[in-house]
Amino acid sequence: MSDLEFAKHLYNEYEDYLERSLTIRRFKHSDILQLINKIKNKDKFKIKKAGLSSQGREIYLISFGAGKTKVFLWSQMHGDEATATMAIFDVLNFLSSQNKHDEIRKEFEQKLTIYFMPMVNPDGAELFQRRNIFGIDINRDALRLQSDEAKLLMKIFKKLKADFGFNLHDQSNQYSAGNSSKPAALSFLAPATDEKRKMTAERNNAAKLIAKLFKLISCFIPGHIAKYSDEFEPRAFGDNFQKLGTSTILIESGGWKDDTEKQFIRRLNFVTLLCAFKSIAEKSYLKEKIQTYDSIPFNQELMRDIVFRNLIYYVDGKKCLVDIAVTLNEINTKDAKNFYYKSVIDDIGDLSTLRGYNDYNFRGLTVEYGKTYRERIFAVEELKDLNFTEMYRNGFTSIVVQNCESREYNQFPINIVKKDCGENEENIKIDSPANLIFRKNNVVKFVVVNGFLFNTEDSLGNIKNGIIL
Ligand SMILES: [Zn+2]
Numbered sequence: 001m002s003d004l005e006f007a008k009h010l011y012n013e014y015e016d017y018l019e020r021s022l023t024i025r026r027f028k029h030s031d032i033l034q035l036i037n038k039i040k041n042k043d044k045f046k047i048k049k050a051g052l053s054s055q056g057r058e059i060y061l062i063s064f065g066a067g068k069t070k071v072f073l074w075s076q077m078h079g080d081e082a083t084a085t086m087a088i089f090d091v092l093n094f095l096s097s098q099n100k101h102d103e104i105r106k107e108f109e110q111k112l113t114i115y116f117m118p119m120v121n122p123d124g125a126e127l128f129q130r131r132n133i134f135g136i137d138i139n140r141d142a143l144r145l146q147s148d149e150a151k152l153l154m155k156i157f158k159k160l161k162a163d164f165g166f167n168l169h170d171q172s173n174q175y176s177a178g179n180s181s182k183p184a185a186l187s188f189l190a191p192a193t194d195e196k197r198k199m200t201a202e203r204n205n206a207a208k209l210i211a212k213l214f215k216l217i218s219c220f221i222p223g224h225i226a227k228y229s230d231e232f233e234p235r236a237f238g239d240n241f242q243k244l245g246t247s248t249i250l251i252e253s254g255g256w257k258d259d260t261e262k263q264f265i266r267r268l269n270f271v272t273l274l275c276a277f278k279s280i281a282e283k284s285y286l287k288e289k290i291q292t293y294d295s296i297p298f299n300q301e302l303m304r305d306i307v308f309r310n311l312i313y314y315v316d317g318k319k320c321l322v323d324i325a326v327t328l329n330e331i332n333t334k335d336a337k338n339f340y341y342k343s344v345i346d347d348i349g350d351l352s353t354l355r356g357y358n359d360y361n362f363r364g365l366t367v368e369y370g371k372t373y374r375e376r377i378f379a380v381e382e383l384k385d386l387n388f389t390e391m392y393r394n395g396f397t398s399i400v401v402q403n404c405e406s407r408e409y410n411q412f413p414i415n416i417v418k419k420d421c422g423e424n425e426e427n428i429k430i431d432s433p434a435n436l437i438f439r440k441n442n443v444v445k446f447v448v449v450n451g452f453l454f455n456t457e458d459s460l461g462n463i464k465n466g467i468i469l
Helices: 003-012 029-039 083-095 102-111 122-126 148-160 201-218 237-243 263-282 290-295 380-385 388-393
Strands: 045-052 058-064 069-075 112-117 164-170 186-189 225-227 247-253 303-315 318-332 339-349 355-361 366-369 371-379 396-402 415-417 436-440 443-449 452-455
Touching: 003 201, 003 263, 029 045, 029 058, 029 083, 029 122, 045 148, 058 083, 058 148, 069 083, 069 148, 069 263, 083 112, 083 164, 083 247, 083 263, 102 112, 102 263, 112 148, 112 263, 148 237, 164 201, 164 237, 164 263, 186 201, 186 263, 201 225, 201 237, 201 247, 201 263, 201 290, 237 247, 247 263, 303 339, 303 436, 371 380, 380 396, 388 396, 388 443, 396 443
Parallel strands: 069 112, 069 164, 164 247, 186 225, 303 355, 303 366, 371 396, 396 415
Antiparallel strands: 045 058, 058 112, 186 247, 303 318, 318 339, 366 436, 436 443, 443 452
16 A cells, blocks of 8 residues: 555544544543553553653553564653644554554564653643643753653663654644644654754654655645744754654644644644654655755744734724734633633734634724623622623623632633723733724624624624633
8 A cells, every 4th residue: 555545544544543532632641541551451562661750640651563663652741732642542543453454554563663652741731731740841851851751751762762753742823834824733843963953864864754744644734734943952852862863753733723622633643653654664755855854834923813804993092904813822720621711912913924713804893992891790690691792782891790709710701800990991902801892883793702703793603701800
């Protein structure tokens, strides 16, 4: 089977291998422990306890095959970057299945030994945060090796001396593939080994393998693949592993419209990793040209969650034409198993260089900052009887409420003001909560409440949560 045919099979048959117990990014160490316990019974895999996190959570090394060429993959050294961990369990499902792809599995088994180290930072994952429990970024600890997780990763790396390494991360959804309106769904990099970014033999092979993957995966998401910044970072693992002689490939899972839980990006990871194994086993990457790698556009930070364009904005009676960008920030709930949104104004002015996942041309509409309703003080339980559309039509995006216990967010489609400062007119400022009203001929046509757009004419829109101001 050709590499492309294989890629298409994987892409189309993905559901057969999807690990259905993982559905959202905020799964925990206990969730993957269950999965590891399940595959312990499968003789395809060898499972070893590799070590412990700072808080004593077990980090495992799972291996497959007995071939000469060693491949080492590690994921989630940043605790809130979970996409590849999900994909690894899909890949394990593929490797332990029995079906028409038995031949390729056999080839993997004979030519490769593949080592997986999913969730390198389980303490960070527990809190769904980037850093470990000391607040250390493990990917800046490859030299000093102070964190237990970095020590462990380096120890396993040195023991394996793998031919290929896959450093699996998630990147900001604000990256576009070059100067385009296409989000960088995946970004690759063959990290540099020094400031001069010279091409070593190992880096060359990594770049060629990326060229191969770029061509294959571009068939599914043309224009959506980028290259991560190749600036040398002396403290990062990828750069050091490349220097120590392993052809190292960084894969960053980026953004995709309406894929909040990154399940489509997960599927792309699944296809990418298995295609990489095939190319390594068959050495097909050697036929690729470095120019292909060089031609991959770099990440540019041009994507925003929402951009509203061509708005008329008055301050002190003076008029300006502005665009406004809004960013939807995810804030973890206390148990870090879920999140709410706390959205902010990202930028205002000429934003013609930016692109919105949702991009609205609001020419002819005026914009104002949302107002606070304070004519009567409500109690929280009264809010359920409110006609919110009516509130919005009057320009209100927030409401003063007495005795509101929550300190963070609320389930109503409006923001709650606990301590009223009594200010009526507010200007639109960067980093302030994303609450806006849009009028035409003085009639409110749209509102934005906590970053979510609502059409007041036909009552359409979904405001996922309000916040407490
Ligand atoms: Zn990362």
